[in-house]
Amino acid sequence: MAEYIEKEDMTRQKGFVLKIKELNNRFAQEKGRVPLVKTETYGCQQNENDTERIRGILKDAGFEFCDTEEEADIVIYNTCAVRENAEQKVFGRLGILKHMKESRPDMIIGLCGCMVQQKHITEKIRKIHKHVDLVFGTHALYKLPELLYKAMTKNNKRSVVDIEDSAGKIAEDIPILRDDNKKAWVSVMYGCNNFCSYCIVPYVRGRERSRTSGAIIKEIKSLVENGCSEISLLGQNVNSYGKDLDEDIDFAKLIRMVNEIEGVKRIRFMTSHPKDLSDDLIDAIAECENVCKQLHLPVQAGNNRVLEQMNRKYTREDYLKKIDKVKKKIPDISLSTDIIVGFPTETKEEFEDTLDIIRRVEYDNIFSFIYSRREGTPAAKLDFVLSEDEIHENFNRLLEVQNEISKRKNDAYVGRIEKILVDGESKNDKNMLSGRTDSSKIVNFKGSKELAGKYVKVKITQAHTWSLNGEFVEECI
Ligand code: SAH
Ligand code: SF4
Ligand code: F3S
Numbered sequence: 001m002a003e004y005i006e007k008e009d010m011t012r013q014k015g016f017v018l019k020i021k022e023l024n025n026r027f028a029q030e031k032g033r034v035p036l037v038k039t040e041t042y043g044c045q046q047n048e049n050d051t052e053r054i055r056g057i058l059k060d061a062g063f064e065f066c067d068t069e070e071e072a073d074i075v076i077y078n079t080c081a082v083r084e085n086a087e088q089k090v091f092g093r094l095g096i097l098k099h100m101k102e103s104r105p106d107m108i109i110g111l112c113g114c115m116v117q118q119k120h121i122t123e124k125i126r127k128i129h130k131h132v133d134l135v136f137g138t139h140a141l142y143k144l145p146e147l148l149y150k151a152m153t154k155n156n157k158r159s160v161v162d163i164e165d166s167a168g169k170i171a172e173d174i175p176i177l178r179d180d181n182k183k184a185w186v187s188v189m190y191g192c193n194n195f196c197s198y199c200i201v202p203y204v205r206g207r208e209r210s211r212t213s214g215a216i217i218k219e220i221k222s223l224v225e226n227g228c229s230e231i232s233l234l235g236q237n238v239n240s241y242g243k244d245l246d247e248d249i250d251f252a253k254l255i256r257m258v259n260e261i262e263g264v265k266r267i268r269f270m271t272s273h274p275k276d277l278s279d280d281l282i283d284a285i286a287e288c289e290n291v292c293k294q295l296h297l298p299v300q301a302g303n304n305r306v307l308e309q310m311n312r313k314y315t316r317e318d319y320l321k322k323i324d325k326v327k328k329k330i331p332d333i334s335l336s337t338d339i340i341v342g343f344p345t346e347t348k349e350e351f352e353d354t355l356d357i358i359r360r361v362e363y364d365n366i367f368s369f370i371y372s373r374r375e376g377t378p379a380a381k382l383d384f385v386l387s388e389d390e391i392h393e394n395f396n397r398l399l400e401v402q403n404e405i406s407k408r409k410n411d412a413y414v415g416r417i418e419k420i421l422v423d424g425e426s427k428n429d430k431n432m433l434s435g436r437t438d439s440s441k442i443v444n445f446k447g448s449k450e451l452a453g454k455y456v457k458v459k460i461t462q463a464h465t466w467s468l469n470g471e472f473v474e475e476c477i
């Protein structure tokens with residue numbers, strides 16, 4: 001059973017919120033404006049969900065938000081450690097902030113999230129980036145009021161640092177400020193126990209711990225009361241949801257419970273580990289009316305020796321068998337996956353097996369990554385067989401194979417009428433609206449801006465590799 005942060009500790013944090021409010025009132029009296037915060041998220045949906053909590057806490061403490069560092073009194077970067085380029089981006093931004101802080105020494109710079117949960121990174125920040133005022137890890141998020149208050153009142157140059165090493169407890173009832181009021185992420189569990197040999201996540205997020213179904217359902221009901229209708233259930237491996245709870249529950253039962261909540265129109269979830277994908281879950285996806293017929297099932301590689309080195313605990317045969325089952329039970333399922341290209345020890349021939357699995361499954365979409373060495377993981381000790389050029393060549397071949405499949409899959413949508421939840425203006429063309437189908441495909445179409453946040457029917461007229469175009473038919477009732 002997961003441990004929870006004690007009620008007294010949460011109440012203590014509320015005391016710091018009041019203290020920050022006082023500081024902010026004083027700030028407003030002196031400067032004639034409210035202090036502004038800029039937040040930036042570098043990681044996955046869980047990281048994004050954490051940023052929403054950070055913003056919830058800050059809003060309660062009297063801050064408002066701005067879009068750029070130039071306007072900000074406080075900058076908070078919520079970092080990611082999964083690949084080196086995510087870390088490099090943050091260090092690049094810190095360099096720019098150093099100059100900014102020289103002319104505005106009162107500015108507070110905060111770093112949080114997965115990257116700072118690693119010792120070698122906090123050392124580097126302490127030595128090279130002394131202008132960072134506040135560093136807090138993934139397990140210390142609930143303590144933000146106390147840490148920020150310390151950073152706002154400290155009169156020495158030392159940064160306020162809180163990187164708890166513990167596997168982490170669950171903190172319920174942290175305030176949250178969401179950007180979108182129609183769609184929401186709801187974390188059902190935290191951490192990961194799988195220790196895939198390339199992956200840093202278990203080290204920075206701690207062991208798996210599930211929230212009780214009661215807390216999850218309560219959060220979703222309150223979201224629905226506020227107009228939300230699309231819920232994405234989040235966890236690093238949602239298929240092992242509930243294993244640590246005293247309740248008689250698993251993920252299949254949980255999504256059946258969410259499916260019963262009135263007002264929830266779409267349920268999505270990620271991520272599923274193939275080894276834990278149960279028949280019960282496949283049945284639940286097939287039978288629950290509001291669960292989107294969409295499954296993200298990361299395969300990572302198609303060769304059995306590589307899968308074993310990755311510590312994935314399934315073979316390509318196991319994986320393909322599960323995919324077959326899914327396709328039989330849910331013929332209109334939309335499938336996606338993650339692939340790592342250039343895992344150490346992988347040979348040219350072994351990579352052919354990855355291309356083979358892509359062709360066999362025919363995913364709607366894949367997310368492909370070039371392997372990035374993560375310090376402290378078992379794979380970091382392995383040697384490469386392929387050169388960097390060969391790895392890039394494989395990466396491009398993978399995209400080529402997948403692009404052809406994605407386009408073919410999208411072509412099959414032409415002529416269909418699809419239900420879309422309209423997100424708003426299209427990112428690429430302000431004259432178009434953009435939204436997603438049940439299967440999560442992006443659809444762009446012309447329509448009135450008032451349709452944002454509504455479900456509409458759209459006739460698909462044209463397919464591209466990554467998106468669809470359509471014509472507005474009518475609003476859904
Ligand atoms: N828990 C999820 C996702 C974790 S991270 C899962 O198991 O699927 C998201 C993706 O990043 C992974 O699926 C993997 O494809 C990729 N990834 C993780 N570590 C990586 C590394 N060291 N180098 C490159 N890609 C990596
Ligand atoms: Fe990383 Fe594997 Fe856990 Fe996913 S399941 S977060 S890839 S260790
Ligand atoms: Fe997510 Fe990156 Fe952390 S992928 S869990 S933010 S390491």
